[in-house]
Amino acid sequence: MESMEIDRGNTPPGGEKGEELKQIILVLIGLPGSGKSTFCEEVAKVSSRPWTRVCQDAIKNGKSGTKIMCLSVAAAALEDGKSVLIDRCNIDKEQRADFLKLGSSETEKHAVVLDLPNSLCISRSVKRSGHEGKLQGGRAAQVVNHMAPKKELPKLSEGFNRIMFCYNEKDVKEAIKLYGSLRLCDSLPSGCFGQKSLDSMVQVGIRSFFKKQDTSGNAKSVPEDSGNQGAEAGSHTAGDALEKKGKFDKVVVTTSTSGSTASCCIPTLAFPSISTADFQFDLEKASDIIVEQVEEYISRIGEAKLVMVDLSHGSKILSLVKTKAAKKNIDSNKFSTFVGDITQLRSGGGLSCNVIANPTNREIKPGGGGVNAAVFKAAGFELEVATKERAEKLAAGECVIVPLPSSSPWFGAEGVTHVIHVLGPNMNPKRPDCLKDDYTKGCKILREAYSSLFEGFVSIVKSYGNEDQNGKRTAPFVPEKNKKSKGSSSPLSKSGVNNQNQVEQGSTTKTWNPWAQALHKIAMSPGNHKDVVLEVSDHVVVIKDSYPKAQQHLLVIARCHGLDSLADVSGEDIPLLKEMHDVGLKWAEKLILKNKSLEFRLGYHSIPSMRQLHLHVISQDFDSTHLKNKKHWLSFNTPFFLDSVNVIKQLEEDGELRLGNESFFDGVLRCHRCLSVNPNMPKLKNHLRSCKYPLAVLIQSGYLISSEGKYR
DNA sequence: GTTCTAGAAC
DNA sequence: GTTCTAGAAC
Numbered sequence: 001m002e003s004m005e006i007d008r009g010n011t012p013p014g015g016e017k018g019e020e021l022k023q024i025i026l027v028l029i030g031l032p033g034s035g036k037s038t039f040c041e042e043v044a045k046v047s048s049r050p051w052t053r054v055c056q057d058a059i060k061n062g063k064s065g066t067k068i069m070c071l072s073v074a075a076a077a078l079e080d081g082k083s084v085l086i087d088r089c090n091i092d093k094e095q096r097a098d099f100l101k102l103g104s105s106e107t108e109k110h111a112v113v114l115d116l117p118n119s120l121c122i123s124r125s126v127k128r129s130g131h132e133g134k135l136q137g138g139r140a141a142q143v144v145n146h147m148a149p150k151k152e153l154p155k156l157s158e159g160f161n162r163i164m165f166c167y168n169e170k171d172v173k174e175a176i177k178l179y180g181s182l183r184l185c186d187s188l189p190s191g192c193f194g195q196k197s198l199d200s201m202v203q204v205g206i207r208s209f210f211k212k213q214d215t216s217g218n219a220k221s222v223p224e225d226s227g228n229q230g231a232e233a234g235s236h237t238a239g240d241a242l243e244k245k246g247k248f249d250k251v252v253v254t255t256s257t258s259g260s261t262a263s264c265c266i267p268t269l270a271f272p273s274i275s276t277a278d279f280q281f282d283l284e285k286a287s288d289i290i291v292e293q294v295e296e297y298i299s300r301i302g303e304a305k306l307v308m309v310d311l312s313h314g315s316k317i318l319s320l321v322k323t324k325a326a327k328k329n330i331d332s333n334k335f336s337t338f339v340g341d342i343t344q345l346r347s348g349g350g351l352s353c354n355v356i357a358n359p360t361n362r363e364i365k366p367g368g369g370g371v372n373a374a375v376f377k378a379a380g381f382e383l384e385v386a387t388k389e390r391a392e393k394l395a396a397g398e399c400v401i402v403p404l405p406s407s408s409p410w411f412g413a414e415g416v417t418h419v420i421h422v423l424g425p426n427m428n429p430k431r432p433d434c435l436k437d438d439y440t441k442g443c444k445i446l447r448e449a450y451s452s453l454f455e456g457f458v459s460i461v462k463s464y465g466n467e468d469q470n471g472k473r474t475a476p477f478v479p480e481k482n483k484k485s486k487g488s489s490s491p492l493s494k495s496g497v498n499n500q501n502q503v504e505q506g507s508t509t510k511t512w513n514p515w516a517q518a519l520h521k522i523a524m525s526p527g528n529h530k531d532v533v534l535e536v537s538d539h540v541v542v543i544k545d546s547y548p549k550a551q552q553h554l555l556v557i558a559r560c561h562g563l564d565s566l567a568d569v570s571g572e573d574i575p576l577l578k579e580m581h582d583v584g585l586k587w588a589e590k591l592i593l594k595n596k597s598l599e600f601r602l603g604y605h606s607i608p609s610m611r612q613l614h615l616h617v618i619s620q621d622f623d624s625t626h627l628k629n630k631k632h633w634l635s636f637n638t639p640f641f642l643d644s645v646n647v648i649k650q651l652e653e654d655g656e657l658r659l660g661n662e663s664f665f666d667g668v669l670r671c672h673r674c675l676s677v678n679p680n681m682p683k684l685k686n687h688l689r690s691c692k693y694p695l696a697v698l699i700q701s702g703y704l705i706s707s708e709g710k711y712r
Numbered sequence: 713g714t715t716c717t718a719g720a721a722c
Numbered sequence: 723g724t725t726c727t728a729g730a731a732c
Contacts, residue, residue: 515713515732547714609713628714629727680726 030114033125046180052077055087058132092152100159267304271357275424287320297454343378382408397448520612606660638664
């Protein structure tokens, strides 16, 4: 876990008794005259931590000694609970190796490289007088010139936890400030910092580095996403980063014999209107919701299809939906209406639908006179048994996916593989749970019901897909009788109930409450949220955070399906993360142009509250009425907040991310500038208004974007 | 994520 | 008494 955060313990300045001591071996690396001794003196002067300086030039009663002496003194100091500064040139790997063997596995091994220009080192060492090692005057120049070519920069692989590179006096000052501010229990983020090298991501000009990468280049070409609409569909690269787990852009469907496209093999969901029959929901309102939800989900089902079915020819709801869908230009190849018996679609109407939605009752039992009774009758007792295994009851707005046993008559006769039972809102006073004309609640529940239903269908579609090595789904969809249904792995809660809030994440299921879906909805249908959207592209949406925690707080939201949070991110998402970073950086710069005092940090919450991967672009004033509680503060000011640069770096180097956890919310309220501890939020906020201390660690780590440079 | 509010802390 | 936190509900 890398972060700006110095303190990993919850301690007031100076630490407290009994707290974990973080010992450090700090190996200074630099030519004579590079400023190693000054560095040590300055750190020791301001630090509250006990440091022992181990200086080879003065180790023998003020005179020059040997490396072995240094090792011995350092070992004794560490034994004594002190941290040590190894003040010798340590110019190559071999020189450093023995010092890295000191201490325990708990001891942090740091290097500070004072890689100042040779000319400066020579000039300083020549001019100095009273040098401990008597290396001054003309001989000093000789020594520096002799040593310079042997200089071997340190690497983490030598055994360092952290390496910090300084190239000028400003860098050195920052490093002194950083180490000088470390208290007993503090530790610093691991990794290389400040290195001048293009292959180091913690660099000035990271943006231009990103730009050199073809952000679309390593995504494979994918077929056009016919589900995207308007501005979203313009680019032929639209699918690049969107081609994701869970996304089903193009299903190449062939029959096993002829290889020709066969509609009978395309996953299709047949659904009747929910709640408009016995539950007496207003038809106009219901049709609006149906079309809205179809529009939202149609881009997620690839070539799978949705068919709305009604038994009667004069069905008003069917007609309303048909008209409204046409007005919205919803692809009629993917969504259509059908008049017929939902239990006999294939045999009676030649329409193969492998998934049937059943508007059921609270107990999910046969009964009533409508579709529910007909479905249970057609599917036989097998459906009742299979349903009972999954859920006993449903709440309004929820659904449950039931894989149909192959012994069910419906399976053989109609090719139905799954039934999705769904319960809508009831507006009929003669039935239980009547909402008594409360259409605010009713619409919300009906929307949830369709959303749950379609989300369930998406999960079934996913379960049918077989991916080849390129991640393309090529296998035909054939409901084999003997094929073990993966429907059982559909997102189900303990109760067996599914709703749109549950999403598979790797082997686990993450629950997203309805309130946590707002960003997801914006990402999927930015056109419906024009009031809040600042920018839309094929892969990202930018919005202002509705509850900003600072003067400026934007979110760059990924538009990719299947990327709910960092937990879903893998190496293949690096181009998308870089694009998000670039967009975030662009907005930060734009805002800085308007207000030069703003400083920004770009990063992700380890465990976000809101669904859909989003990058925070947040100014570091934290001046906002919406910053109210401890969690707000700690989520941006502990390693729970992962800097975008670091996320990308970790993925590139390790192929995986080290996420923070909620234990950070137990921490103290420490000012991110001066590191002072504040007893509560109001006091912290009051303190923040006046604290002008520079954001030393952020600057040093290269995480801060300010008017003085993208990364100072 | 926010809002509301009981009750703990001051 | 007021301030502040934290848990429940949404």
